[in-house]
Amino acid sequence: MRKVPTLFVRDPRDRRVVLPEVTPGCGWVLAGAGTATRKWDGTCVMLDESGMWWARREVRAGRAAPENYLPVETDGTTGKTVGWEPMARSSFATFHAEAVRSGDGWTPGTYELVGPKINGNPDGFDTHALVRHGWAPAQVCADVEAAPRDFAGLRDWLLARPRYEGIVWHHPDGMRMAKIKRRDFRA
DSSP, rough: OOEEEESSEEETEEEEEEEEETTOOHHHHHHTTTEEEEEEESSSEEEEEEEEEEEEEEEESSSSSOOOOOOEEEEETTOOEEEEEEGGGGGHHHHHHHHTTTTOOOOSSSEESSSSSTTOTOOOOOEEEEETTOOOOOHHHHHHTOOOHHHHHHHHHHHHHHOEEEEEEEOOSSSSEEEEEEGGGGO
16 A cells, blocks of 8 residues: 555645646546546555455654554655554454444455544445445446546536545556545635
8 A cells, every 4th residue: 555646746835735737657647547436535444365454554753653563655755654553453443343244255455444433424324334445336437437637627526526535546557546635626
């Protein structure tokens, strides 16, 4: 789990918003490459090949990592390290257990944990659930795939969809991704 770059460059005066300048290495999105998927507003979890569940965890610079933490990447700008902690140690463990019980056939990969006690539940889930990254109902997939790929078009499109957190594009090479969140734009 590497940090996915934001499609547009963050404003150095206000890093909460983006400027109409493409982040280096993300121009392929504006060129029409890649598959667009809906970004769900939850918390990232992973099922590894051995069947162990992990929770995404950010550790701020100068802070101690939790026990058994698996660091993945440190942001050179903020000093934050992203990585994985065992789900049993996560503050989301109870909600995750509920989500796992409600489904079956879990396969290794990453999921978004969503539901009533996660990030204010903007999607209105009745119970906690795991949404596989890249999945959405067919009509949502079609809607996201048809989204514009220019700054102004994306801004207007996302601001008109208050239930969408954003979009993640997956490059055909299977390695590169780029994202944009609705809140990245000034309203």
